[in-house]
Amino acid sequence: MSRNPVNVLIRRVDPDVPLPAYAHPGDAGADLRTTQSCELKPGERAVLPTGVSVALPEGYAAFVHPRSGLAARCGVALVNAPGTVDAGYRGEIKVIVVNLDPRETVRFERFDRIAQLVVQQVERVRFQEVAELPDSARAEGGFGSTGGHAAVRGETGGNRYASVVSDREGQ
Ligand SMILES: O=c1ccn([C@H]2C[C@H](O)[C@@H](COP(=O)(O)OP(=O)(O)OP(=O)(O)O)O2)c(=O)[nH]1
Numbered sequence: 237m238s239r240n241p242v243n244v245l246i247r248r249v250d251p252d253v254p255l256p257a258y259a260h261p262g263d264a265g266a267d268l269r270t271t272q273s274c275e276l277k278p279g280e281r282a283v284l285p286t287g288v289s290v291a292l293p294e295g296y297a298a299f300v301h302p303r304s305g306l307a308a309r310c311g312v313a314l315v316n317a318p319g320t321v322d323a324g325y326r327g328e329i330k331v332i333v334v335n336l337d338p339r340e341t342v343r344f345e346r347f348d349r350i351a352q353l354v355v356q357q358v359e360r361v362r363f364q365e366v367a368e369l370p371d372s373a374r375a376e377g378g379f380g381s382t383g384g385h386a387a388v389r390g391e392t393g394g395n396r397y398a399s400v401v402s403d404r405e406g407q
C-alpha cells in the first residue's frame with residue numbers, strides 16, 4: 237500500500253508555469269520547467285528559472301537532478317548535479333544547465349522540462365571529533381582501489397569501449 241504523500245507548500249513565481257509533476261505513479265522525480273527560453277552553444281551554461289519556490293518541511297531537502305533523456309539525446313547536464321534545495325530556502329528554484337555536446341547548439345523553449353526534483357528526508361548529524369577512527373574493511377582504500385579500470389591503466393590500445401566490454405567478459 238502506498239504511503240500518503242508529504243505535503244509541500246509551493247508558490248508560483250511565474251503565474252503561468254505548470255506545477256512540477258510526476259510523469260508516472262511511483263516516479264521519484266517531479267519534472268521542473270524553465271520559464272525562460274535559452275540557447276546554449278557547445279560548452280555554454282546557464283542558470284534557468286523554474287518559476288516556483290517551495291517551503292519543504294523540516295527534515296527534508298529537495299535535489300535537482302538531470303533528466304536522462306536530455307543527457308542522452310542532447311548532452312545536457314547539470315553543472316552541480318544534484319543541486320540541493322534546503323528546507324529553509326524560499327527563493328525561486330533554479331537549474332544550472334550545461335551543454336556538453338561538442339558540436340550541437342541546444343535550445344530550450346519556455347516551459348520545456350529541463351530537470352527533475354527529488355524530495356527526500358535527510359539526517360542532520362552531530363560531528364563528534366575523535367583522535368582515531370574505528371577500523372573498517374575498506375580502511376583508506378578509494379578512488380579505484382578495487383581495480384577493474386583497464387582504460388585508466390592504458391591497457392586498451394586507446395579504445396575505452398573495448399575496455400568496458402572486456403571488463404564485463406572477464407567477470
Ligand atoms: O540547483 C540548485 C541548487 C541550489 N539552489 C538554491 C536552493 C539552495 O537552498 C540554495 C543554496 O544552494 P547551495 O547551498 O548548493 O549553494 P551555495 O553556493 O552553498 O550557496 P549558499 O551560500 O547560499 O548556501 O540555492 C537552487 O535553486 N538550485
Ligand SMILES: [Mg+2]
Ligand atoms: Mg550552501
